Amino acid sequence: MTQTVDTLFINAHVLTMDEKLTQYFPGAVAVKGDSIAAVGAEADIKKEYSAKETIDCGGKVLMPGLVNAHTHVPMTLLRGLADDLRLDVWLMGYMMPVEREYVSPEFVRLGTLLACAEQIRSGVTTFNDMYYFEQDVARATADAGLRAVCGQTVMKFPAPDAAAYEDSFAMAREFIKTWKDHALIVPAVAPHAPYTTTPEILRETAMLAKEFDVPLHIHLSETALEVENVRNEQNMPVVPYVKKQGLFEAKVIAAHCVHVDIGEIRTLKNHGAGVSHNPSSNLKLASGFAPIQKMLEVGLNVGIGTDGPASNNDLDMFEEVRLASFVAKTVSNDPTVVPAQTALTMATRLGAQALHLGHITGSLEAGKRADLILVDVSPIHNSPRFHRDPNNAYAQIVYAAKSTDVSDVMVNGQWLMRERRLLTLKEEELLEQAQDVARKIDAFLIEREQSVLSKLIALGGSREEESFEVQTKVKITEPDRVVQALKRPEIEITAFKHYRQFDNYFSFEDSAQGYLRFREDDLTDEKGETVSVRSRLTLVGQKRESQLEHDVLLSRSRFLAPALHTLRFYREYFTPKTEVAIEKDRLRWHIRYKDTEFFVNLDQVLKPDLGTFLEIKSRTWSRKDAENKARLTNELMELLGVADHEILLHDYVEVIRKEQMR
Numbered sequence: 001m002t003q004t005v006d007t008l009f010i011n012a013h014v015l016t017m018d019e020k021l022t023q024y025f026p027g028a029v030a031v032k033g034d035s036i037a038a039v040g041a042e043a044d045i046k047k048e049y050s051a052k053e054t055i056d057c058g059g060k061v062l063m064p065g066l067v068n069a070h071t072h073v074p075m076t077l078l079r080g081l082a083d084d085l086r087l088d089v090w091l092m093g094y095m096m097p098v099e100r101e102y103v104s105p106e107f108v109r110l111g112t113l114l115a116c117a118e119q120i121r122s123g124v125t126t127f128n129d130m131y132y133f134e135q136d137v138a139r140a141t142a143d144a145g146l147r148a149v150c151g152q153t154v155m156k157f158p159a160p161d162a163a164a165y166e167d168s169f170a171m172a173r174e175f176i177k178t179w180k181d182h183a184l185i186v187p188a189v190a191p192h193a194p195y196t197t198t199p200e201i202l203r204e205t206a207m208l209a210k211e212f213d214v215p216l217h218i219h220l221s222e223t224a225l226e227v228e229n230v231r232n233e234q235n236m237p238v239v240p241y242v243k244k245q246g247l248f249e250a251k252v253i254a255a256h257c258v259h260v261d262i263g264e265i266r267t268l269k270n271h272g273a274g275v276s277h278n279p280s281s282n283l284k285l286a287s288g289f290a291p292i293q294k295m296l297e298v299g300l301n302v303g304i305g306t307d308g309p310a311s312n313n314d315l316d317m318f319e320e321v322r323l324a325s326f327v328a329k330t331v332s333n334d335p336t337v338v339p340a341q342t343a344l345t346m347a348t349r350l351g352a353q354a355l356h357l358g359h360i361t362g363s364l365e366a367g368k369r370a371d372l373i374l375v376d377v378s379p380i381h382n383s384p385r386f387h388r389d390p391n392n393a394y395a396q397i398v399y400a401a402k403s404t405d406v407s408d409v410m411v412n413g414q415w416l417m418r419e420r421r422l423l424t425l426k427e428e429e430l431l432e433q434a435q436d437v438a439r440k441i442d443a444f445l446i447e448r449e450q451s452v453l454s455k456l457i458a459l460g461g462s463r464e465e466e467s468f469e470v471q472t473k474v475k476i477t478e479p480d481r482v483v484q485a486l487k488r489p490e491i492e493i494t495a496f497k498h499y500r501q502f503d504n505y506f507s508f509e510d511s512a513q514g515y516l517r518f519r520e521d522d523l524t525d526e527k528g529e530t531v532s533v534r535s536r537l538t539l540v541g542q543k544r545e546s547q548l549e550h551d552v553l554l555s556r557s558r559f560l561a562p563a564l565h566t567l568r569f570y571r572e573y574f575t576p577k578t579e580v581a582i583e584k585d586r587l588r589w590h591i592r593y594k595d596t597e598f599f600v601n602l603d604q605v606l607k608p609d610l611g612t613f614l615e616i617k618s619r620t621w622s623r624k625d626a627e628n629k630a631r632l633t634n635e636l637m638e639l640l641g642v643a644d645h646e647i648l649l650h651d652y653v654e655v656i657r658k659e660q661m662r
């Protein structure tokens with residue numbers, strides 16, 4: 001008497017990817033409902049089971065579907081938008097500004113459906129996502145029929161789906177409540193990364209994940225810069241820092257872990273954290289090489305992920321598996337490291353374990369869900385075949401097979417692709433809609449890239465502000481006389497500061513854009529030691545508004561903001577035509593003269609060596625006020641004994657540029 005199942009796969013080369021890496025050839029798999037009823041040699045399974053539908057696999061490889069352990073699926077819609085940039089410029093300069101503008105529930109749904117189509121075609125049956133509007137990612141994924149861990153992003157910056165951290169946190173809670181216990185979707189919370197969150201966010205998201213017993217998905221130790229910053233600010237590496245915030249109270253899935261030491265690897269292992277290794281993303285962004293060999297030796301669950309399609313730029317797990325093996329070999333200078341069977345285990349069973357889904361999927365074993373794929377290993381690029389060593393079968397899949405060799409995909413007992421035909425998605429419609437979105441984003445970026453000001457504003461966290469500056473500048477030879485003159489009773493000194501100032505002026509092809517000044521002010525004490533450092537960004541209008549009484553200048557500054565990024569970041573983001581660097585020692589007095597505030601700067605320009613300048617400055621918002629201030633500036637020049645000096649009508653930057661041109 002045989003048992004009846006729904007589907008019987010026969011005449012297959014079955015790679016179970018179980019603990020013992022059992023293979024059956026010819027093998028068979030029996031599927032009943034959403035689960036695998038039995039796996040074994042074809043003769044044995046046939047004796048025990050009869051089915052409503054029997055599939056003759058024709059010698060194809062039947063194996064568990066691949067697990068994409070880290071991605072951001074809606075970013076299919078941003079694929080190829082900005083490439084060959086450093087991570088910060090790519091993320092803060094392009095991805096986040098475009099996301100703030102375009103990401104909506106509809107965007108996320110379309111992007112997810114596209115990603116599902118691509119992943120089904122390449123044999124992925126489970127993925128681990130992190131994005132905004134994650135409930136829409138979850139809904140689209142469930143509609144497509146794939147299995148996923150969906151992590152709602154939480155961070156300290158305003159996000160496309162939340163104005164503040166509190167909103168995204170509330171959203172994550174609601175999302176988890178709604179989707180808990182779904183057959184395909186595991187809801188999760190995703191504090192984006194240590195550098196985009198706060199200790200409080202890390203603590204609270206860990207408690208939320210613990211409360212509902214769902215995973216917590218985070219980017220950890222992706223770049224050397226991130227590790228360096230955490231070390232500088234927290235005095236410890238990244239893993240101990242997040243541990244201190246109680247992160248490992250939750251079931252953690254850590255993406256990247258490129259720059260972790262052996263102690264950190266052990267901490268991850270001891271707390272049952274899973275890791276996603278993302279070789280394409282790490283290679284493309286030159287983030288470094290994750291020590292996966294060490295992680296595997298320690299027994300860590302290391303899966304493989306594609307990362308988002310905007311930084312890869314595809315969701316092809318066959319490519320990732322191959323790279324995971326190749327990179328590990330090259331980095332360790334040892335070709336025996338991460339052999340094919342290990343790489344494929346990472347992309348299946350270990351990946352599922354890393355996502356805390358090892359009990360459900362990742363291998364073909366009775367009782368697990370029927371998440372499986374058929375791979376045609378007969379194409380020209382994969383012929384002929386050898387059977388002497390059981391590992392030949394893995395080598396064939398990892399080193400020679402292509403994602404397009406996947407012919408059939410089943411998830412949770414449901415067919416998603418039969419003979420390369422998608423059953424749950426309409427590809428042509430999706431492609432058309434995606435091109436529409438791309439056209440809009442293209443137009444937005446083309447417009448933005450035309451203006452330095454709009455590029456600045458796109459970075460966020462800053463404001464546009466227009467003000468005028470009344471200014472005069474003279475070259476002097478006896479600074480001490482000015483210092484003495486400042487003690488005159490007509491002048492009230494309200495503050496005095498000493499700075500070392502480093503200015504970098506960017507200028508652009510179109511001189512009407514003005515120039516952008518990155519200024520670092522190092523405030524120094526009496527001993528000449530640096531007390532504090534602050535950086536500011538100012539977009540200075542090129543056009544002089546006018547010259548007021550006696551050559552006092554009125555100029556316009558269009559934008560002023562604290563510089564949140566490094567000089568290198570702005571250089572790569574704005575790609576200026578020329579750059580001028582100036583270093584000076586500045587003595588600055590805040591004074592009041594006739595009820596009006598002025599700054600008096602005594603600047604010794606050190607690099608290049610230009611000598612000493614006296615500058616009298618005042619800010620104003622009205623033209624009438626400017627004329628009054630110009631008159632007072634002239635009076636001050638008399639008082640300071642420099643009225644007869646030649647007035648410098650240019651900024652240093654122009655002087656230096658003229659020098660350079662000679």
Ligand SMILES: [Zn+2]
Pocket residue numbers: 070071072219255307308
């Ligand atoms: Zn990522």
